[in-house]
Amino acid sequence: MTSITLESLTKSYGKAGPTVVDGIDLEVEDGEFVVLLGPSGCGKTTTLRMIAGLEKATTGLIKFGDRIMNEVSGDRRNVGMVFQNYALYPHMSVADNLSFGLRSRGSTKEEASARVDEVLELLELSALKRRKPKELSGGQRQRVALGRALVGRPSVFLMDEPLSNLDANLREHMRIEIGKLHNTLGITTIYVTHDQGEAMTLADRIVVMNNGKIRQVAKPRDIYNSPADSFVAKFIGSPGMNLIDAELRKVDNFFRFGSGISIPSSSVRFLDHYVNERVTLGIRPELLTVIGSEGAVRFSGKISLVEQMGSQLQTYVRLDGSDHHQNFIAKLPPDTPVNIGDQITLYASTSDLRFFEVEGGPLISSAAGEKDSPSEYLVG
Amino acid sequence: MALKFSNQPTLANEIEPGMELEAARKLSRQRDFYFRVKEKLIGYGLILPAGAVFLVFFYIPAAYLLVISFFHWGILSPTTNFVGLKNFRTLFHQPLFWRSLLNSAYYTLVMIPATTLLALAIAMLLRDGMTSRRGGIWRAAVFLPHVTPVVATSIIWVWVFNPHFGFANYILNLLHLPALGWLESTTWALPAVMIDSLWHSLGLYVIIFLAGLSRVPRELLEVATLDGAKKYRIFRRIIWPLISPTTFFVVILSTVNTWQAFSQIYTMTGGAHGGAGGPAFSTTTDAVLIYQTAFTYLHFSLAAAMSFVLFFIILTLTMVQKWISDRIVFYR
Ligand SMILES: Nc1ncnc2c1ncn2[C@@H]1O[C@H](COP(=O)(O)OP(=O)(O)OP(=O)(O)O)[C@@H](O)[C@H]1O
Ligand SMILES: [Mg+2]
Numbered sequence: 001m002t003s004i005t006l007e008s009l010t011k012s013y014g015k016a017g018p019t020v021v022d023g024i025d026l027e028v029e030d031g032e033f034v035v036l037l038g039p040s041g042c043g044k045t046t047t048l049r050m051i052a053g054l055e056k057a058t059t060g061l062i063k064f065g066d067r068i069m070n071e072v073s074g075d076r077r078n079v080g081m082v083f084q085n086y087a088l089y090p091h092m093s094v095a096d097n098l099s100f101g102l103r104s105r106g107s108t109k110e111e112a113s114a115r116v117d118e119v120l121e122l123l124e125l126s127a128l129k130r131r132k133p134k135e136l137s138g139g140q141r142q143r144v145a146l147g148r149a150l151v152g153r154p155s156v157f158l159m160d161e162p163l164s165n166l167d168a169n170l171r172e173h174m175r176i177e178i179g180k181l182h183n184t185l186g187i188t189t190i191y192v193t194h195d196q197g198e199a200m201t202l203a204d205r206i207v208v209m210n211n212g213k214i215r216q217v218a219k220p221r222d223i224y225n226s227p228a229d230s231f232v233a234k235f236i237g238s239p240g241m242n243l244i245d246a247e248l249r250k251v252d253n254f255f256r257f258g259s260g261i262s263i264p265s266s267s268v269r270f271l272d273h274y275v276n277e278r279v280t281l282g283i284r285p286e287l288l289t290v291i292g293s294e295g296a297v298r299f300s301g302k303i304s305l306v307e308q309m310g311s312q313l314q315t316y317v318r319l320d321g322s323d324h325h326q327n328f329i330a331k332l333p334p335d336t337p338v339n340i341g342d343q344i345t346l347y348a349s350t351s352d353l354r355f356f357e358v359e360g361g362p363l364i365s366s367a368a369g370e371k372d373s374p375s376e377y378l379v380g
Numbered sequence: 381m382a383l384k385f386s387n388q389p390t391l392a393n394e395i396e397p398g399m400e401l402e403a404a405r406k407l408s409r410q411r412d413f414y415f416r417v418k419e420k421l422i423g424y425g426l427i428l429p430a431g432a433v434f435l436v437f438f439y440i441p442a443a444y445l446l447v448i449s450f451f452h453w454g455i456l457s458p459t460t461n462f463v464g465l466k467n468f469r470t471l472f473h474q475p476l477f478w479r480s481l482l483n484s485a486y487y488t489l490v491m492i493p494a495t496t497l498l499a500l501a502i503a504m505l506l507r508d509g510m511t512s513r514r515g516g517i518w519r520a521a522v523f524l525p526h527v528t529p530v531v532a533t534s535i536i537w538v539w540v541f542n543p544h545f546g547f548a549n550y551i552l553n554l555l556h557l558p559a560l561g562w563l564e565s566t567t568w569a570l571p572a573v574m575i576d577s578l579w580h581s582l583g584l585y586v587i588i589f590l591a592g593l594s595r596v597p598r599e600l601l602e603v604a605t606l607d608g609a610k611k612y613r614i615f616r617r618i619i620w621p622l623i624s625p626t627t628f629f630v631v632i633l634s635t636v637n638t639w640q641a642f643s644q645i646y647t648m649t650g651g652a653h654g655g656a657g658g659p660a661f662s663t664t665t666d667a668v669l670i671y672q673t674a675f676t677y678l679h680f681s682l683a684a685a686m687s688f689v690l691f692f693i694i695l696t697l698t699m700v701q702k703w704i705s706d707r708i709v710f711y712r
Contacts, residue, residue, distance in 0.1 A: 054602050075608045087599035091621045091710040100617065101607030152607070 001188055002064045002155045004028040004051065009060035011046050011212075021046050022212035023060070031186040035199040038209035039235070044192040047209075048158050051190065053077045064156065075104075080149030080187075082159040086141045088133040094144050095120070095129045098151045105152065119151045122181075139170045146178070150185070157189040163198065175201060196236060200224070208232050228363055230356040233282045241282040242328050244319070245358055250275045257281055259321035263297050267350040270364060274355075279364065282354040285314070288330040292347025300345045301328060306338050317344060442691075449684035467685035477686065479661055480669040481693075483570065484639060487665055490574055491638040496630050498578065499585035504615070506586065507593050519590070526583035534647035537576040538563065541648075548572075563648060566662040573663060576644050581637065585630050592626025593619070624709040632698055639694050642667040666690050 004027070011021040021043040028034045036044045049055040051062060053074030062069045069077060089097050095116050102112040120126045123143045133141055142162060149157060162178070163171045179202055182189055193199055199206050200220045208215045208223065208231075216228035227233035233241040246258030248271060255263045255271055261281070265271075271279070283299075292298065301319035304327070315338050317328045330346050332338065355364040452463045471477050506518055525533065540547045541562035549559040562572045596619055604614045620627075642665075646656045649663045657664030657672065664672075666686065674683035 052606060054605070074602070074605045075610070077606075079606060081603070081606050083599050083603065085599065087597065087603045089600060089603075089618060100604070100609070104604075104607050104609040104613055148603075148607075 001030055001186065003030045003032075004156060004188060004190070005061070005063040006047075006051075007061040007063070009047070009050065009062065010058045011043070011050060011055065012058050019058075020212050021050070024209075024212075024214055026207060026214065026217065028188060028190060031188055033182050033189045033191065033202055033204045035203035035206050036190065036192045036209060037194075037196065037199045037206055037235075040194070042209045043212040044209060045160055048081075048160050048190060048192055051156070052079050052081050052158055077156070078152070078154050079156040079158055080152060080154035081157075082145045082149050082162045084161040084164055086133070086145040086165075088141060088144055088148070090133050093130050093132060094125060094136070094147075097133070097144055098148050101148065101152045115151060119147045122150075123147045138166055139174060142166060142174060143177075146181070150181075150187075154187065157187045159189070159191045161192055161194065164194065171195075171198075178202065196238060208235060210235075226363065226365070227282075227354070229360055230280050230282065231360050233354060233356065237284060237286075239285055239314075239329050241284050241354070243356075244281045244322070244326070244328070245278055246281070247276065247278050248274050260300060260319065261297060263350060263353070264295055267295075268353070268355070271355060274364065278358045280356040280358050280361070282356060283348050283352060285329040286331045287352040288332075288346040288348050290332060290336055290344070290346065292345075293349070296347040296349055297353065298345055298347055299328065300343065303338055303340055303342045303344055306340060308334075310334070313338060315344075317346065445684045445687055448681050449688050451681050453681045463681075467682050468689075470682060471685055471689065476661065476664070476669065480664050480666050483662070483664055484666040487570060487574065487641065488635065488638045490571075491577060491641075492631060492634050494574070494578060495581060495585055495634045495638075496627065499582050499630065500589050500627070502582065502586045503589035503593055506590060519587070522586050523583035525580050528580070530580060530643040531647050533580060534576055534644045537572070537579075537644075538648055541572045564659060566660050569649060569659060569663045573641075573645050573648050576648060577638070577641060580644065581634070585634065588630055588633075589623070589626060592623040596622045621710050624705075625711055628701070628705045628709050632701055635697055635701065636694055639690065639697075640667055641665065642671065646671065666693075 006024050006026040009021060009024040009026075010019060012019040024047060026034075036047065038044055046055060050057050053069070053072065053076075057070055064077070089100065092100065095113070098116040098119060099107075099112040102115060103109075107115070117126070120129060123146060125140070125143055125147060128136060128140060128144075133144070136144065142165075145162070149159075159178075163174050166174060175198055178191075182202075191198075191202060203220055205217060206220055206223050207217045210231055216223060216232045218226075218228075223232065223236055227236060227241070230241075230243055234243060244258065244261075246261075249256040250265065250272075251262075253265050255265050255268065255275075257263060257279075263271075288299070299317070299319060301317040301322070303315060304318050305316040307314040307316075309331075311334065313332045313334055313336055315330045315332050315336075317330060319328050322328075338344065356362065357364060449467055450462060450464060451460050452466070453460045502522060506515060506522065508515075543549060543559065543561050543564055546562070548562060552559055560568050563569050600618055600622070601614060604618050609617070645663055645665060645668055649656050649658055649668075657668045667690070670683050670686045670690065673679050673686060
């Protein structure tokens with residue numbers, strides 16, 4: 001087992017090709033479970049493949065512990081990898097799929113078979129030992145792929161969207177299995193996914209990526225509560241955080257945000273620096289209510305769509321005076337009387353509001369009261 | 381289907397409101413029948429050109445061949461008599477016929493493994509450059525001999541194997557090996573033909589293998605690498621089993637092609653001067669003997685019987701290979 005360090009890791013294809021991984025810095029501790037999360041094409045798989053040694057880094061360093069691995073070939077890195085489509089050897093039985101790697105590394109038949117049995121036992125696959133991959137269900141194939149990656153006692157465990165081919169129930173089941181497995185074995189793991197649910201439940205830390213860059217590395221709760229910038233805010237949560245761009249004015253003891261939203265200035269003093277500038281206001285759909293307390297911030301508008309989700313009503317609101325067709329979404333209790341076309345007022349506590357500099361800029365927080373370079377973010 | 385749909389409106393028009401139900405049904409049934417016949421006719425019509433070519437140049441001659449092998453018939457003989465199995469009996473008592481079978485077997489037994497293994501080796505070398513432009517040039521270079529006319533290039537090979545100033549002996553000389561008589565030697569004439577045949581046919585098999593290799597998923601090779609397998613082990617345990625259907629296809633194809641090999645042997649062993657198959661019958665394969673029996677000695681029915689034996693040998697070999705392959709080839 002080992003820690004993993006990436007230092008300004010970059011990958012571009014061809015001489016003048018696009019840079020698909022763009023200067024990534026990341027430290028993964030020994031035994032940690034880190035999830036790479038990001039939209040399609042942001043470079044997650046490429047990053048994983050560079051760590052596995054299947055792809056050469058263009059620049060930057062990959063270290064396992066203190067050892068620089070850039071020039072170490074894939075067969076010597078001792079990583080176990082699970083591919084999205086399993087990539088089981090189709091002509092070999094389950095047992096042979098698992099023992100192939102052990103035998104390649106010089107185990108005797110007896111050693112290999114004992115170890116294979118051990119892993120099959122762990123994954124409850126013993127009964128399927130003699131089957132070929134095509135005689136297995138999706139979930140069983142998935143477990144064989146996990147087993148094959150585990151059987152060689154890898155020091156690093158890499159998984160590229162391992163559950164994306166499974167149906168919802170099985171996915172949840174396997175997610176729990178993977179979590180348990182990690183708790184038992186404690187292997188340093190990097191796990192790539194699209195699925196925030198997986199990321200939130202499995203990760204010690206989540207790495208959010210976009211366009212080949214890391215946007216934030218944090219614990220799941222912190223990613224959710226304090227997104228580093230408006231991209232992360234929008235990307236995390238389903239649906240993501242509501243974001244409104246508008247100019248900030250100060251009227252008496254209130255900040256006026258756009259045409260209709262007033263915020264008591266006492267609670268958000270750090271916004272003083274941004275008066276008369278455009279900023280982005282964010283509020284999570286699940287933190288909006290229809291009954292407000294004293295001092296709550298109000299959002300009024302007309303309901304344009306209501307989606308019945310079972311446990312809640314996903315309510316789409318066109319805010320009064322909003323200049324664009326942006327949807328403002330609230331998750332309301334299922335018995336809330338809402339109808340399309342109704343006027344509605346939603347409330348949010350000021351402590352739940354988040355502010356960002358415009359154009360995907362960083363979080364404006366009370367701690368970071370000083371602006372670094374405001375002019376960069378000024379608009380018109 | 382498209383045909384049916386486009387015809388449907390016409391059908392609806394002809395069933396007028398006043399028409400009796402039974403009559404309407406009958407018309408519709410009749411119509412249905414016509415549609416089916418029409419569709420069938422169009423189907424057969426579409427395969428007719430290819431079918432006709434096959435019929436005229438393949439099935440009819442093949443059937444005719446079987447028929448005349450039971451007759452005594454030559455272009456010069458005045459009568460055509462039914463002789464039963466006499467032609468076959470004559471054949472089996474002729475030492476030259478057995479010699480030709482032996483030559484063919486020798487030729488085939490060397491050519492099949494040589495073709496298969498060399499083509500696979502070249503395909504493996506070319507595989508890595510599949511996408512680059514230089515890969516394309518190499519592929520074209522390997523395939524090129526296959527599209528050249530056999531007779532023309534075989535004449536060039538005759539020069540290559542010239543014992544006195546040919547390129548082959550020049551190479552042997554460079555390697556400090558003794559010069560060979562090649563086409564003038566009873567030992568080396570057939571191997572010389574084999575080299576020409578290999579050069580000519582390899583390209584096709586390389587392309588077939590490249591297609592087979594491209595169907596081995598890249599992830600499998602990557603997983604095997606991460607599993608710590610070295611190049612040879614990946615080839616032996618992953619690639620080889622996964623391309624076995626391709627290998628089987630290549631083996632069948634080269635079996636058929638080598639048993640039928642004729643042009644290169646005929647050209648290289650002096651067919652132009654009437655002496656193909658020499659020296660001393662060392663290159664008289666089945667195909668050469670059939671040709672000579674029919675067109676030099678004009679004994680057509682005997683040649684027909686030989687062809688039938690050849691057909692039977694190829695069929696048997698193919699069936700044996702199929703039987704073996706069902707046990708070792710992995711189909712996904
Ligand atoms: N061999 C290649 N040559 C050129 N570009 C490539 C190559 N492989 C990947 N890319 C590009 O690199 C970018 C990142 O790809 P990558 O597979 O890492 O994305 P990803 O984050 O894993 O996406 P997904 O979630 O859809 O799997 C993509 O824009 C892709 O088009
Ligand atoms: Mg990917």
